[in-house]
Amino acid sequence: MVRDITLGQYYPGKSFLHRLDPRSKIILLIAYLVIIFCTFNYLSLLLVTIFTALVIAISGVPFKTYLKSLKIVITIVIITSILNLFYGTGEPIWQWWIISVTANGINRAIFVTIRIICLILASSCLTFTTSPTDLTDALERLLKPLNKIHFPVHEVSMMMTLALRFVPTLLEETDKIMQAQKARGADMEAGNLFTRIKAMIPILVPLFVSAFRRAYEVATAMECRCYNGGSGRTRMKVIHMTKRDAVGFIGVALIIIGVFICNIMMKKVI
Amino acid sequence: MSILELKNLTYTYGKKTAFEKTAVDNVNLSIEKGEFIGIIGHTGSGKSTLVQMLNGLIKPTSGQVLLDGADIWEKPKEIRKIRFKVGMVFQYPEYQLFDETVYKDISFGPKNKGLTGAELDKAVRDAAKFVGMKDELLNKSPFDLSGGEKRRAAIAGVIAMQPEVLVLDEPTAGLDPMGRELLLSQIAQYHRERKNTVLLVSHSMEDIARVADRIIVMSNSHCVMFDKTKEVFSRGRELEKIGLRVPQITKIMLELREKGIDVDEGILTVDDAVSQITSILKRKGRLW
Ligand SMILES: Nc1ncnc2c1ncn2[C@@H]1O[C@H](COP(=O)(O)OP(=O)(O)O)[C@@H](O)[C@H]1O
Ligand SMILES: [Mg+2]
Numbered sequence: 001m002v003r004d005i006t007l008g009q010y011y012p013g014k015s016f017l018h019r020l021d022p023r024s025k026i027i028l029l030i031a032y033l034v035i036i037f038c039t040f041n042y043l044s045l046l047l048v049t050i051f052t053a054l055v056i057a058i059s060g061v062p063f064k065t066y067l068k069s070l071k072i073v074i075t076i077v078i079i080t081s082i083l084n085l086f087y088g089t090g091e092p093i094w095q096w097w098i099i100s101v102t103a104n105g106i107n108r109a110i111f112v113t114i115r116i117i118c119l120i121l122a123s124s125c126l127t128f129t130t131s132p133t134d135l136t137d138a139l140e141r142l143l144k145p146l147n148k149i150h151f152p153v154h155e156v157s158m159m160m161t162l163a164l165r166f167v168p169t170l171l172e173e174t175d176k177i178m179q180a181q182k183a184r185g186a187d188m189e190a191g192n193l194f195t196r197i198k199a200m201i202p203i204l205v206p207l208f209v210s211a212f213r214r215a216y217e218v219a220t221a222m223e224c225r226c227y228n229g230g231s232g233r234t235r236m237k238v239i240h241m242t243k244r245d246a247v248g249f250i251g252v253a254l255i256i257i258g259v260f261i262c263n264i265m266m267k268k269v270i
Numbered sequence: 271m272s273i274l275e276l277k278n279l280t281y282t283y284g285k286k287t288a289f290e291k292t293a294v295d296n297v298n299l300s301i302e303k304g305e306f307i308g309i310i311g312h313t314g315s316g317k318s319t320l321v322q323m324l325n326g327l328i329k330p331t332s333g334q335v336l337l338d339g340a341d342i343w344e345k346p347k348e349i350r351k352i353r354f355k356v357g358m359v360f361q362y363p364e365y366q367l368f369d370e371t372v373y374k375d376i377s378f379g380p381k382n383k384g385l386t387g388a389e390l391d392k393a394v395r396d397a398a399k400f401v402g403m404k405d406e407l408l409n410k411s412p413f414d415l416s417g418g419e420k421r422r423a424a425i426a427g428v429i430a431m432q433p434e435v436l437v438l439d440e441p442t443a444g445l446d447p448m449g450r451e452l453l454l455s456q457i458a459q460y461h462r463e464r465k466n467t468v469l470l471v472s473h474s475m476e477d478i479a480r481v482a483d484r485i486i487v488m489s490n491s492h493c494v495m496f497d498k499t500k501e502v503f504s505r506g507r508e509l510e511k512i513g514l515r516v517p518q519i520t521k522i523m524l525e526l527r528e529k530g531i532d533v534d535e536g537i538l539t540v541d542d543a544v545s546q547i548t549s550i551l552k553r554k555g556r557l558w
Binding site: 173177179180181182184186201202205206209 | 322427
């Protein structure tokens with residue numbers, strides 16, 4: 001069934017990562033993602049890999065959950081690493097017809113694979129340990145300076161929060177409408193592409209109608225509670241930076257320094 | 271022969287996950303052709319899950335549904351044919367309307383069944399008449415109808431498929447008292463005229479009491495009673511124990527009976543109650 005797709009990935013817990021300020025998590029993640037792509041030799045790559053593993057261990061989220069998020073991108077990883085394998089520069093060490101593999105190509109393939117895996121795992125850490133509301137809340141606070149150039153930060157983040165909130169509801173709704181139309185003999189599996197697209201109409205029309213209805217209902221409910229945009233709005237839960245966040249910043253700073261030292265001391269491999 | 275027979279019917283949601291939930295547990299019963307069956311039970315007792323298995327919308331985890339003696343899942347490829355034989359009206363069916371006009375929307379089901387031309391037209395108009403839809407409404411957009419009219423149009427869309435068994439999942443939910451009354455009497459009339467089997471799911475005992483021949487009582491995924499309407503309601507105390515309220519008048523009569531007054535068990539309507547009470551009072555000479 002449609003509702004089996006899990007989108008809300010938040011995995012409630014009380015680990016060090018769960019308790020970090022979501023703003024720090026976002027900043028640290030961005031810094032870390034940049035540093036992952038600044039690894040040019042095996043020692044720095046190892047450093048980054050170990051750090052990723054450490055963060056996963058601290059998060060207290062079962063490793064199985066991380067594997068699930070890797071499963072989605074595994075094809076991308078395989079394709080890019082194969083492409084990199086054949087696009088290396090230098091002397092070929094293996095050749096067949098127009099295909100040649102160089103030492104540089106092999107290195108590139110290994111680096112790309114590990115970098116993408118680390119990238120996915122680190123990003124998953126953020127979404128697993130931060131609830132969607134905290135995440136959009138943090139984004140809103142981080143992007144606040146954009147208000148100066150008249151970018152509607154609060155409105156955009158409210159829209160994101162609402163959208164996230166309604167994803168499971170709409171999936172459930174799709175499920176129900178599909179069942180109802182199937183009960184009226186709708187055939188969604190047979191026929192060529194055109195008939196299949198036509199068969200989607202009885203599902204899409206009610207789905208849009210209900211999405212609009214819900215949107216109006218939510219808007220009315222919000223107005224009834226005197227919502228009138230971001231200005232002057234206070235929060236029940238105010239996020240705070242603590243000593244814990246300092247620890248997080250120091251940890252990532254150490255990794256950045258480590259990677260730079262490796263890059264200076266050692267030869268570039270790719 | 272029974273038209274529908276359920277054998278050890280079981281359905282489990284989210285099998286082998288943390289959210290595993292057996293919504294229907296080992297239900298055995300058989301329904302005769304032309305019966306009006308009521309299904310009651312508190313919210314979450316598995317009523318909707320049970321009826322969705324009757325036309326193959328969900329496949330039983332174990333057990334069988336026999337329609338006219340044949341397992342509906344014998345040929346999984348032909349499960350669509352079952353859906354024309356067992357018509358299913360979901361809860362809040364108005365949310366499935368999609369076509370430009372009410373007429374076109376009602377004809378979606380029968381068209382899928384393969385009806386064309388005059389036959390299709392008759393099926394649509396007959397179905398509209400059963401639910402009391404006026405002709406001029408048929409050319410309107412379904413989205414311009416009132417809530418009650420939308421509900422009627424959606425029900426007509428299922429009746430128009432001319433199913434042998436009609437299943438309605440809480441068709442009166444969210445309607446005003448007048449609308450409920452009207453819809454119920456139309457369903458009862460449909461049953462009388464077409465002589466088809468009807469299954470009506472509801473958590474309103476009043477609704478069911480008035481129209482059903484027999485009642486299935488669901489509680490915590492189990493079928494705890496399946497008996498004639500009167501028999502079921504005469505077990506009012508047991509029904510209350512599983513969280514169901516018997517109709518007010520039935521309850522009054524049950525309490526009179528417990529006080530030692532000789533009234534019948536399982537009185538379902540106020541008229542019956544009045545005639546019983548007046549005859550007792552007459553006998554005792556308190557009423558002239
Ligand atoms: N799609 C579903 N996925 C998981 N659990 C469900 C689903 N639908 C219903 N359930 C569960 O199955 C049980 C029975 O539900 P349902 O058949 O809808 O009851 P009723 O119609 O009597 O209110 C409930 O506990 C409900 O939470
Ligand atoms: Mg239900």
